[in-house]
Amino acid sequence: MTRTPAPSLPTRRRLLTGVSGLAGLAGLAVMSTGLVRAASAEPTLLAQADLRGGHDGDLAGLLxxxxxxxxxxxxxxxxDAAREGRILRLPAGDYYFSNLTLPDGARLAGVPGATRLIYTGRGHGLLAEGGERVALDGLVIDGANQRLGEHVRGLVQLRNVGNLTLRDVQIAGSAKYGLALEGCGGTVEQCDLSGAAEAGLYAVESRTLTIRDNHVHDCGNGGILVHRWSKGFDGTLISGNRIARIAATNGGTGPFGNGINLFRAGGVIINGNHVSDCAFSAIRANSADNCQIIGNQALHSGETAIYSEFEFSGAVIANNLIDGGTMGISVANFDRGGRLSVISGNLVRNLSTSGPYVPKNSGFGIGIAVEADASxxxxxxxxxxxWGVMAGWGPYLRDVALTGNMIRHCGAGIAVSVVEGAGATLVQGNIFSHTPQGAVIGTRWNETVTGDLARQGAEAFAHLTVRNNVAG
Known part of the structure; x- marks a missing residue:
């Protein structure tokens, strides 16, 4: 049963009829000053007739x-609204739809939290293919977990839009990604993305994209994904987002289940985000050059909290607070070319030796791990x-400086590789407290092969300098 619609707003025809009447009265202005004043109201009524740039949904027959x-x-x-350069404003209520295309210049606005577009499951939800501008504001877009066609990745799919704006939009219940952006620039802000079978937001080949102040939660395989088809500069800014409860329903050992994930995307800044309860990493950067991960909170991660891995060159990981996880920060894969990093000012605590899979290599329970060209x-x-810090894995250790760190209540303080071929390593000015297995120990891969090198024996290894440390 349909609901009887409320009386509609005055139509343009009625408004313009009133304006026309006033214009006729204006012709008598030579006889009456009052009528001249009445005629002067014409511009105001014309502005009302034009709805000040708006295009109300009820005038288009939408109920x-x-x-x-x-x-x-x-x-x-x-x-119609896009062609006329207007905003389509939709009143509060539910609108059932499928297969909507957003042309260049499309701008849709609703009552935040109350204007609901509900996908009925026949093809795609909202789709834009090219164009300079598309804007969505104040809408709830509910995928109802209905099937999406093979031609789209997300419930809302925008391709090659030069300047998109999504503000205060809720996207929920997508059978794939919630929001999928390909080759787009612009801003996604203050949106709520939840219940996606894959990730809340997937962006690939972005151009000057900003993702800020969004809430992304309860998704099946990822939170915010910024990828490229091939390795290169991306430049996306990811700031101030709250990301929580990200699962890894596809399994694996890290490609899924991450709050923020970069893949091949260089020049990305990730700052000021609050990321909690992810199956794997809060923040994971794979083959991402010149990435900055600064001032984030990473809580209750299922595996490594912050990761920079594989073929990357250049990573700054600074001033993050990490509480929980199997490893705090890992900067790895010198064997694949991963190198050059600064890890400073981070707080790492409350790590675990129990993770989401049977560990290999170094195992779990390590604060910070680095390999090459790192401060x-x-x-x-x-x-x-x-271990508080792991420096190197077998021969994969080169030019690492470990200085001025506070390491306490760890099994051992710093574990340094002493395998043949390991490169120059400086351990200086650190403070160790309650490290029962030693402040500085030498390792061959996963095996401890020395005593406490902070006390004696470091001189036996030409690549290793240990000095001026304080061990409690």
């Missing part, structure tokens, strides 16, 4: 809260059951 699919009327209203300074590490 909220009816059970019928309104895709045809919605599409016509979207096309590790001014960090505070507490509660790493195995």
């Amino acid at each position: 909220p809260d009816v059970v019928d699919d309104q895709s045809r009327r919605l599409q016509q209203a979207i096309d 590790v300074s001014g960090n505070t590490i507490e509660g790493a059951p195995k």
